[in-house]
Amino acid sequence: MGNSQPKKGSLSHEHTLFHQYVENRSTKEQCDVCNEEIYGVVYACEVCEFTRHASCAQKRMPLEITHPSHSMHELQLQDESSDFLCERCFCNSRGPRYHCSSCLIDVDLACVSSNNDQSAEGDEGQIPEGRVRKRTRHFSHGEPLALFKYRKTTQRYELDCSWCDKHLLGMSYGCFNGGPYGCKFFLHESCISKISKRLLHPFHPLHHLFLQYSNVGYRFSCNACKGSISSTNLTTYYACHKCSFYLHISCARLQPTLKHKCHEHDLTYFSRSTEECFNCHACGHDCNAQKNKEGAFYRCVQCNFNIHFRCLPAPPVGKHRYHRHFLILHHGVIEDDSGEYYCDVCEEERNPKHHIYYCKKCTYIAHVECVLKEVSSHLNIYNISKWKLAMKKMISDLFVLATGF
Ligand SMILES: [Zn+2]
Ligand SMILES: [Zn+2]
Ligand SMILES: [Zn+2]
Ligand SMILES: [Zn+2]
Ligand SMILES: [Zn+2]
Ligand SMILES: [Zn+2]
Ligand SMILES: [Zn+2]
Ligand SMILES: [Zn+2]
Structure with a gap:
């Protein structure tokens, strides 16, 4: 195997590579290309017994290929670190991938190598032209959502469900469109049915809230977290237009839970927020000024009443x-x-x-x-x-x- 990267052609490795995620410092195994410790998304060949960082595996692969599963267009090797969805195995991945610029689809390095073993595959292995495979429309998002199998790809962060805020697990819905700063809209398969078009929420008890798409160029903020609801036509949010009351989908799952003498309504715990200012009823300072755990606060959304967690007389x-x-x-x-x-x-x-x-x-x-x-x-x-x-x-x-x- 030569050291210089082939510009175009067939894959330089004849066996199927396997996609793996290796937790940092969990193994003493080394990458056979750079001899550094193996971690993150790696590719392994069981026949040749090597394991490589995704970025190192990529250096041994051609910049452009035609692949039997998508023979109508050439696929280009892209060295990006962002999350993507592999169109063959329908799993998420990170790092280098083969990209079709006509169909806007990606294939991970393992799946692109898997056809070496079975060159004659049935229709099942074929990736159709256009973004059609296994995508469904749902009112929670402006673009079709892909049903995919979630796998962990980094130690530091995982993909979180836009409804319940927990890490994805198993089968999930997602929109990977728009590249690294794209939609990042993900849902557990079990959470998609929890989103309703109409909602009666304790934050706005007077009227129903309705799920909407935002109008392009129109900008407003969420009444719960005060964060902006961005003006792309893909963003969905809950609204009562009569009262100009708006709520992020992710904020709709927040519920008032604390009954406390300091306020007539039940209070909601806020731990993470935007740059906005929430004045503390007790000490007068901004509840949101500290970004650490001590900066957590309770809030009554209806009354815009806020109190620091540490200002609330909660015994240690x-x-x-x-x-x-x-x-x-x-x-x-x-x-x-x-x-x-x-x-x-x-x-x-x-x-x-x-x-x-x-x-x-x-x-x-x-x-x-x-x-x-x-x-x-x-x-x-x-x-x-x-x-x-x-x-x-x-x-x-x-x-x-x-x-x-
Ligand atoms: Zn390496
Ligand atoms: Zn794949
Ligand atoms: Zn294509
Ligand atoms: Zn969820
Ligand atoms: Zn919000
Ligand atoms: Zn209203
Ligand atoms: Zn305070
Ligand atoms: Zn209140």
Whole structure:
């Protein structure tokens, strides 16, 4: 095998390559091209027993090929790092790919090599001209969505569902159109049916909200997160035009959960937001100024009432009658990689990125609101001196628990 990259022709490697994802530092295996440690999206040949970084595998492949599965056009090798959908296996991938500029489709390096073994394939392996294969129209997005099999391709970030905000898993719907800064609209297969055209939402209890496409050139912001709803005709959002009330699809899943004496309506936890300013009702500072976990805040969307998490009198140590140990207020905890996280008090789902009350010893985890409900029924947390006394007692109890005295 020569060192210079062939410009055009058949694939230089005669065996089928396999697409793999290797977690950083999980293996001591080396890339046979650059001798560096193997990680990320890699391609392997089981016959020749080599593993290569995607970027290194690409260096040994021709810049342009004609492929039996798409013989009407030439495919060009593209060295881009963005996510793409492989039109042959219908899995997502990242890094170098073969691209057809007429049909705007991509094929990963494994699938492009797989026809070497079976040169005569049936119709199943054929990629039809045009973007038609396995795509469906759904009212949640302006372009047809592809049903694909999600696979992890980087350690740092994964593709998240635009409805529930969790990482994709298994079969998913997505739009990869528009290149690296494109739609990035993805849904779990199970989430697509949760999106409705009409919605009665606690953020705007007076009227129904309707799912809309935005008009080109028209710009407005989401009443929940204050982030802009961009003016492409692909973006869908919920709207009550009578009241100029707008809601991102991703913000529609937010629900008020915390009943607290500081405000007449239930409050919603916001952990992540845009650059917008939300003034804290308690301290007067911008709730959104800090981008870390401490910057989390509760908000009543109807009233534009905001309060820092740290300004809310939530005791750092709580107690719930369902659990015999004290619970410590803690940043989000991910106790396993199941992707499903629940509150041990109400057994409802919880967001692993949100604050919780936590007993580390038993991995007992509870919603803040579930513990606060209990705490506030036992003592008035606005009565600071009483609260301090209770805290003192809790801390001395904790000390006894920890030391055995
Ligand atoms: Zn390499
Ligand atoms: Zn593929
Ligand atoms: Zn083509
Ligand atoms: Zn989802
Ligand atoms: Zn929003
Ligand atoms: Zn309205
Ligand atoms: Zn504050
Ligand atoms: Zn309110």
